[in-house]
Amino acid sequence: MENRRPYNLKKIIAAYNIFQVVANAYLFYGMFFVLRKKNNQVTFLHVYHHVSTAGITFIGAKYFPVGSATFPILPNTLVHVLMYTYYLLALQGPEMQKKLARFKKYLTTIQLVINMTTCIYLGLFYSLRYSLLCW
Numbered sequence: 001m002e003n004r005r006p007y008n009l010k011k012i013i014a015a016y017n018i019f020q021v022v023a024n025a026y027l028f029y030g031m032f033f034v035l036r037k038k039n040n041q042v043t044f045l046h047v048y049h050h051v052s053t054a055g056i057t058f059i060g061a062k063y064f065p066v067g068s069a070t071f072p073i074l075p076n077t078l079v080h081v082l083m084y085t086y087y088l089l090a091l092q093g094p095e096m097q098k099k100l101a102r103f104k105k106y107l108t109t110i111q112l113v114i115n116m117t118t119c120i121y122l123g124l125f126y127s128l129r130y131s132l133l134c135w
Helices: 010-035 044-063 073-090 094-127
Strands: none
Touching: 044 073, 073 094
């Protein structure tokens, strides 16, 4: 190892930095709702979800740094991919919004199912004292 040349990681570091910029810019989208006066989109559930997710992620990563403790973030990420795809398509105008109207109720159902599944999973994880679920 000591005789080999160092890896050239410039491209990987650049990609990582771009990802960090995009990921951190994502935090501003709630502010964009408020600035656009879309207060109906900033509900208690919306705020609660993001505050609790940040808190749960921090606690999980700090005190339970195992794969099974961080697993619930994956379904949350999946539902956010679906949500933002929906939002992107809805920006195309009223005609697209009419086509998406059927999908909206399924999206809400998916969100609720993932939320309940995550609560059950975390309840089992805690009740089993996280011994059986650790990798």
